[in-house]
Amino acid sequence: MNYHILTLFPEMVLDGLNTSIIGRAAEKGLLSIEAVNIRDYTKEKHGHVDDTPYGGGAGMVMQAAPVCDAYEALCERIGKRPRVLYMTPQGQTFNQKIAEELAQEEDLVFLCGHYEGIDERALELIVTDYLSVGDYVLTGGELPAMVMIDCISRLVPGVLNNDVSAEIESFHDNLLEYPQYTRPEVYQGMRVPEVLLSGHHKNIETWRRQQSIKRTLERRPDLLEEANLSKKERQYLAELIQEEETAKTETQAQESNGSDRAEAQK
Incomplete structure (x- = not known):
C-alpha cells in the first residue's frame, strides 16, 4: 500500500x-x-x-x-x-x-x-x-x-502483529467490539466476568458475541440492520429488545403513578 x-x-x-x-x-x-x-x-x-x-x-x-x-x-x-x-x-x-x-x-x-x-x-x-x-x-x-x-x-496484511485483531474489532459483522479485561481480576471491587476466567473457549466466544450485540443495541442500534447474526443470535437480540421495551413501559408506569400521587396530595 x-x-x-x-x-x-x-x-x-x-x-x-x-x-x-x-x-x-x-x-x-x-x-x-x-x-x-x-x-x-x-x-x-x-x-x-x-x-x-x-x-x-x-x-x-x-x-x-x-x-x-x-x-x-x-x-x-x-x-x-x-x-x-x-x-x-x-x-x-x-x-x-x-x-x-x-x-x-x-x-x-x-x-x-x-x-x-x-x-x-x-x-x-x-x-x-x-x-x-x-x-x-x-x-x-x-x-x-x-x-x-x-x-x-490496519487492514494491510502484516501491519498488525496479530492479523486476527483486524477481523474481530469494532464493526466486524457490523457489531461493536465486546468489553475487554486484563489483570488484576478484581479492581475497586469490580470483578472480571467469570466466563473469561473459565478457559472454556466456546462459552467465551458466545459471551463475547452476546456482549457485542448488547453493546451495539445500546450505543449504535442503527448498525444492527445490516449485522451478520445467526438465528440464535437474532433470537437473543429479540429478547434484549423485549427486555428494553418492558423496562421502558415499567418506568413510564412508575412515573405516571408518581405524578398521580403528587396530584392527589394537592
Whole structure:
C-alpha cells in the first residue's frame, strides 16, 4: 500500500503517521507514506496557491493549477493514475466497509483542501472519491486523511502483529467490539466476568458475541440492520429488545403513578 498525500502541510501528516503501528509498518516496507507539497507546483513568484473567490465571499480558495500539476507529476513519476480521495464534509461518510474496499488498492492519493476549499475545476478533473469523517468542518483535510490512512493500514496484511485483531474489532459483522479485561481480576471491587476466567473457549466466544450485540443495541442500534447474526443470535437480540421495551413501559408506569400521587396530595 502506497499513500500519496497532496497537502500544504507535509510535516503535519508525516509527523503524525510515522509513529506507533503505522510508523513501524512503514519502516518494515509494508506500506509507504509520502507527502506532496502542493506549494512546490505553483508558478506564483511568492509561492501563493490561493486567491479570492469569484463572485465574492469570505476567505480564499486554493487554485486549480497547483493541485492538478502536483497530481499529474505524481502520476508521471509512478506510472499510473491512482484514485484520488478528496477530504470534504460534502462527501460520503467514511466507514469500515469503505476502508476494506480501499485496502485492496496499491496506491491511494489523499487530496487535502484548506482555506475555503479547492477550485471546483481541479476536483472535476482529478477527484474520484469524495469522503467525510463526519458532519462538521475542520481547518483542513489533513486530519481526516490521517484518520482514514490509520484505519485502512490496519487492514494491510502484516501491519498488525496479530492479523486476527483486524477481523474481530469494532464493526466486524457490523457489531461493536465486546468489553475487554486484563489483570488484576478484581479492581475497586469490580470483578472480571467469570466466563473469561473459565478457559472454556466456546462459552467465551458466545459471551463475547452476546456482549457485542448488547453493546451495539445500546450505543449504535442503527448498525444492527445490516449485522451478520445467526438465528440464535437474532433470537437473543429479540429478547434484549423485549427486555428494553418492558423496562421502558415499567418506568413510564412508575412515573405516571408518581405524578398521580403528587396530584392527589394537592
